Amino acid sequence: MTLLAGIPAVQAQQPGKASTVTTTAPRHTNRLVNATSPYLLQHAHNPVDWWPWCDEALALARRDNKPIFLSIGYSACHWCHVMERESFESDDIARVLNEHFVSIKVDREERPDIDDLYMKATVLYNQGQGGWPMSVFLTPDLKPFVAGTYFPPESRYGRPGFKQLLLEIARVWREDRDRVRAGAESLADAVRRYASIEPGSELIPHATLAALAGALVKHFDPVKGGIVGGGTNKFPPSMAMDIMLRVYLHSLAPDDSGQVRPRRELLECIETTLDHMAHGGIYDQLGGGIARYSTDVDWLVPHFEKMLYDQALVTSIYLDAWQLTRKPLYARVAREICDYVIADLQSPEGGYYSTRDADSEGVEGKYYVWSKAEVLNELGPRDGELFCAYYDVTEAGNWEGTNILNVPRGLDVVARLHKIEPAELERILAASRARLLAVRARRVPPHLDDKILAAWNGLMIAAMARTACVLGEPRFRESAVRAADFVLTHMQADGGLLRSCRKGIAHTPGFLDDHAFFIEGLINLYEATFDLRWLDQAARLTEVVMRRFRDERDGGFFFTADHAPHILVRSKDADDGAIPSGNSIMLMNLLRLSILLDRRDWHAEAERLMRAFQKRVTDHPFSAERMLAAVDFYHARPREIAIVAPVPGPAPDPLLKIVWQTYVPNKIVVGVVGDPQAAARRIPLLADRNPVDGKPTAFVCENFVCKRPTTDPRELERLLAPPVERR
Structure with missing residues (x-):
């Protein structure tokens, strides 16, 4: 809905690289200099008279009756920083902003509540399009009336120039304020309707999973994997593959008619995707870690930023796939991602940082790419040529005259072409990777967003704890414990969690996702350690969620706590996007804790949540993949596995190895x-x-029936192993 004539709706831009760091004394300093957010600090020396989102700024807009220019972005957003360089560093444009507007800058990662609300407005205003930078103009009572993303300083790309836009909005606000307010009220009403969730009367049907999996297959690239959308970008479809893997597992068991109909096409989509991601440029072949997305359909050219939540979600799906297929590649990728996070994103105090940016020295990807001459110079002619052959390094390059490391051919193929044994080639490649990684470490690194977010830490703690269990490597458990201890020690107030912490300063009351994701991490950490303190903390924080976020009338949980101020509407969301929704994770938490602690009230609350979102999920299953994983947990009935060992006596490690290396998602x-x-x-x-008999013993129960206790790992494997597909 375009509310002002002459101001067209604008299209979304993809996130990208951060700005360069100035080395000269700043000419300007604004209020953002006191911020903790690295993103806000990047704007602290703009000539724009920026405010953070605060009561003082909002009061100023009301007092002076000025419209608010709200700019929302994040530190690794490329077009955010393009707009900064072109417009926010312009004295001319800054004068217009400072004269006619109260300008507020928001880090979407610190304030996801503000971001979510005004993204809804942006999507509605632009007929389905949104993105960052988000540029929204508000009345002094915070109602949006114009919304867009990136604007160039002068008119181009079919977009109005930003200065032209500012002057036109200032004129209309001055001359026709009643029309602006009417349009703002109309858009605010549309946002309220868009954010409303109509509850259902039934539980979410289990059949929704199979229907979604069948629909997802049609959108997967059969050659390179991944979901094919309207453009060339491909994002790791971790949550979609989780659903597909679950449905594949169910298809190996007899259906209601007694027939076994394996959905092999689901597993083929997953393996194709995971193989090409692991071998593509989206995966850091030297240092580990997954980039945010690929800008091409071949997974070759990434947008090079590394988000903490992507490391967590991608690790989990590689672990799932390894449990089912036993492909060594999948275990290696999960291990390397977690090792990358420990090396690069874990603070000395234990918490996990948010993001490693895409660019260094003002050039996107510069830190990660190579010329063939560089490789040969560092490795010598023999090892260098072998490395180049395996990792697709050529004189011409595969991206803008440089080379993004990727693996287009298998080890055996390259070994055969170069008349070398595969084992010897692998030894040379491993040594070469270590040498080039050391060389790369001497380059100027990309910017690090070193704020620690409770929600994203919860996701990574959950993934680290699982990796420790599945791969049997204690360092990952130790990493998860350090992160959990950090959050519990430094990021709590009034019994609940705080959203963000940087340089020892924690602030902003936590949202639903902060609590839900961290509770999930604590439950996983209990299962990885059997230390009751993690379970006790998970239960305590669940009580906090029940008191502060629960929708007493319709079920489910609001995004903001009951005592937190909300704008226009108190949002309650179940859409799984780049990260899961808090309601999706909270549904799984309630189901798991209801069994662990025999809390029937929490089981009932989980059923209320499913009814609350039943219509939303059945109408829009593509946006509810993580919630549907919890629905599967509910309907499929989880296996309850108890491991007990004599004290003193032998450790139960052989039994636990079977438990964790077998694909049993529920x-x-x-x-x-x-x-x-x-x-x-x-x-x-x-x-x-x-x-039993003084030996470590496993007890397995399912669907209210318990199997005979066993001390034999092979018998436990038989009890847990999924059906074998008959080819």
């Missing part, structure tokens, strides 16, 4: 460390469970 795992009576009092699944 399971609860409990065990005893220390006092067995204390554990049994807290966790009913451990009551009356004693080791």
Whole structure:
């Protein structure tokens, strides 16, 4: 809906690289110099008289009756920084902004509530398009009346110039304010309707998963994998592949008619995608870690930023796929991503940083690309030529005259072409990677957004804990413990979590996703350690969510706490996008904790949540992949696995290895460390469970029926193993 004549709706831009760092003394300093957000600090020396989002700025707009220019972005957003260089560093444009507007800058990662609300307005205003930078003009009472993304300083690309836009909005506000307010009220009403969720009366049907999986297959690239959309960009479809893998597993069991109809096409889509991602430029072949997305359909040219949440989500799907297929590549990628996070994104105090940017020295990807001459100079002619052959390094380059490392051919193929044994080639490549990684470390690194977000830390803690269990590597468990301890020590106030922490300063009351994601991390950490303190903290924070975020009338949870101020509408969302929704994760948390702690009230609350979003999910399943994973957990009935061992006595490691290396997506795992009576009092699944014959023992129950206890890892594997597809 275009509310002002002559101001067209604008199209979304993709996020990208950050701005360069100035080395001269700044000519200007504004209020953002006192911010903690790295993104806001990047704008602290613009001539624009920026405000952070605060009561003082909002009061100023009301007092002076000025419209608000709201600019929302994040530190790794390319077009955010293009607009900064072109417009916000312009004295001419700054004069217009400072005279006619109250200008407010928001880091969307610190204030996802503000970002979500005004993104809804932007999408409505632009007929389905949105993105960052988000440029929204508000009345003093915070109602949007014009919304867009990137504007060039002068008219081009079919867009009005930013200065022209500012002057026109200032004129209309001055001369026709009633029409502006009427348009703002209309858009605000549309946002309220868009944000409203009509509850259903039934639970979300289990059949929704299979229907979604079948629809997803039609959107997957059969050659390179990934979801084919309207453009060339491909994002790692982690949550979609989770649903497809679950449906494939169900297809290996007899259906209601007694027939077995394996959905092999689902597994083929997943393997094709994971193989090409692992071998593509989107994956850092030297240092590990996954980039935000690929700008081409071949996964070759990434947008080079590395987001913490992507590392967590991608790690999890590689672990799932390894459990089912046992492909060594998948375990290696999961291991390398977690090692990358520990090396580059974990603070000395334990918390995980948010983002490693895409550019260094003002050039996107410069840190990651190579010329053939560089490679040969560092590795010598023999090893260098082998490295170049395997990683697609040529004189001409594969991207803008440089080379993005990728693996277009298998190890055996390259070994055969160069008349070398595959094992010897792998040894040379491993040594070469280590040498080039050391060389790369001496380059100017991309900008690090070193704020620590509770929500994203929760996702990474959950992934780290799972990786420790599945791969049997304790360093990942230790990393997760350090991160959880950091959040619990430094990011709490009034019993709940705080959203963000940087340089020892934590602030902003946590939102639903901060609590939900962190609770998930704590539950995974309990299963990885059997330490009751993590389960106790998960239960305590769940009580906080129930008190502060619960929708008493319709079920589900609001994004903001009951005591937090909200703008226009108190949002309650279940859409899974780049990251899952808080309601999706909270549904799984409630289901898991209801079994772990025998909390039937939380099981009932999970059912209320499903009814609250039943219509939304069944109408829009593509936006509910993570919620549907929890729906699968509910309908498929999780296996309850208790591991007990004599104290003192042999460790239960052989049994735990089977539990964690088998693909059983719907399971609860409990065990005893220390006092067995204390554990049994807290966790009913451990009551009356004693080791058999003085040996570590596994108890497996499913659908209200318990199997015979076993001390034999092979028997446990038989109990847990998925059906084998008959070819």
